[in-house]
Amino acid sequence: MKICGVSGSLRKASYNTALLKAVAEIAAPDIEIEIADISDIPLYNGDVEAEGIPASVEAFAADILGADALLIVTPEYNAGIPGVLKNALDWASRVRPNVFDGKPTAMMGTSPGKLGTVRAQMQLRNQMANLNAQVVSQPMIYVGEAGKFFDEGKTGLDDATKGFIEKQLVALKALVD
Numbered sequence: 001m002k003i004c005g006v007s008g009s010l011r012k013a014s015y016n017t018a019l020l021k022a023v024a025e026i027a028a029p030d031i032e033i034e035i036a037d038i039s040d041i042p043l044y045n046g047d048v049e050a051e052g053i054p055a056s057v058e059a060f061a062a063d064i065l066g067a068d069a070l071l072i073v074t075p076e077y078n079a080g081i082p083g084v085l086k087n088a089l090d091w092a093s094r095v096r097p098n099v100f101d102g103k104p105t106a107m108m109g110t111s112p113g114k115l116g117t118v119r120a121q122m123q124l125r126n127q128m129a130n131l132n133a134q135v136v137s138q139p140m141i142y143v144g145e146a147g148k149f150f151d152e153g154k155t156g157l158d159d160a161t162k163g164f165i166e167k168q169l170v171a172l173k174a175l176v177d
């Protein structure tokens with residue numbers, strides 16, 4: 001199974017990118033996770049679109065289309081998903097045919113607070129359903145208190161969280177199959 005991994009944070013020391021990389025390590029050997037680069041995607045503008053889909057958007061859409069599944073790891077900003085992620089998804093949704101159509105999709109996220117991106121993921125789940133992606137229902141993965149796993153000197157995820165991630169990847173594989 002080839003997974004296109006997307007982190008909703010552009011920050012070098014992002015907890016969410018660290019989580020995505022941790023998933024790539026936990027994943028079974030027959031699961032390949034390639035991290036898409038959304039850092040060059042411009043702000044959506046219908047006038048820009050009228051001149052043609054930007055190359056960075058075409059590349060992102062091709063990454064999604066070429067993968068069996070999509071894994072979005074999102075931060076939470078003001079109880080929703082970051083603009084950077086929303087913008088990338090909005091742009092990709094303009095590529096035809098719809099690269100999200102029927103795409104097996106999993107999501108997770110991490111934040112320093114205790115809720116671990118619950119509210120952002122509720123919003124993202126709704127958006128992905130609207131794009132007709134097939135979103136994994138369970139397990140949902142909200143990694144709270146990110147610093148205790150990913151701050152310098154910390155050893156990474158605990159076994160319980162790793163177990164949820166393994167289960168989510170199995171659920172994602174079942175959708176792909």
Ligand SMILES: Cc1cc2nc3c(=O)[nH]c(=O)nc-3n(C[C@H](O)[C@H](O)[C@H](O)COP(=O)(O)O)c2cc1C
Nearest residue numbers: 009011014015016017075076077078079111112113
């Ligand atoms: C504009 C902004 C709004 C934020 N709002 C929330 C929030 O609603 N809930 C939350 O748990 N964390 C919130 N945070 C804190 C982020 O969870 C934190 O910055 C986190 O490290 C971002 O993810 P990253 O480490 O992957 O970049 C917010 C941060 C920013 C910059």
